[in-house]
Amino acid sequence: MDHFAALFAHVTPTARTFFAGNLCETTQFAEFGYLHLLKGGALTLTQSGTADIAVSEPTLLFFPRPRAHGFTIGSQRGADLVCATIDLGSDRGNPISQGLPDLVMLPLDSHPTLKPACELLVTEGFADSDGRQAALDRLFDYLLILVVRHVVASGLVRSGVLAGLADPRLAKALTAMHEEPAKPWSLGDLADAAGMSRTRFAAHFRDVVGATPIDHLTNWRMTLARGLLAAGKPVKSVASQVGYDSAAAFSRVFARLIGHAPRDVGANRDRPG
DSSP: OOTTHHHHHHSOOEEEEEEEEEEOSOEEEOSSEEEEEEEEEOEEEEETTSOOEEEOSSEEEEESSOOOEEEEOOSTTOEEEEEEEEEOOGGGTOGGGTTOOSOEEEEGGGOGGGHHHHHHHHHHHTSOOTTHHHHHHHHHHHHHHHHHHHHHHTTOOOSSHHHHHTSHHHHHHHHHHHHOTTSOOOHHHHHHHHTSOHHHHHHHHHHHHSSOHHHHHHHHHHHHHHHHHHTTOOHHHHHHHTTOSOHHHHHHHHHHHHSSOGGGSGGGTTSOO
């Protein structure tokens, strides 16, 4: 069972390479999530409110959300870097971003499973081949999935949906919801999927994920609905696809949770519902 399949299928994390080369001056970053791959040289990572971190070996630095940070370069050697902005879909409610640490720092010598993708990134980043930008972006997309996989498997996520997916029992219920959002799930159905009693399942789910099972299901449905509406799907069709018998019932829930009517989303702003 692929616990990430539905999450990645509906709100795909993406990366966009913006720098590959030798950095020789202090630089600041703030607007996006970021992946930075240090190939060689050394730098000091600075962040407001935390101690500076010296980085002097090949290392992957992952900022899953916008967070102001900077690199100070202290030697003439500079730092060889490949950098990308990332989008985990947090503005659309993608639960992949929930619970991730503000910074994930992965020295490559200690994480050999990341090395092949990182070596390909470095090769592409410091070459001048046709299709370089597309190749780098796709490699970063792949590396992003590897990093999320590693973070979950290593137990670095303590709460949220990714923490739930790291729990063998909760993962079964979460994956069922994510793969079949239109199904009329009850608490009993989800507890059965997890192989737990309803009482124990409800309590354990809330402790780990931070929401009730039904609230999570509703939020997931709204996440999918926002994507469908932005793609131009009619409100009535979207309501059916995410498990509502009527457009009116769906619209009430959507407006309550999202803060505006479904018709106000992207391409649907001027479409009849």
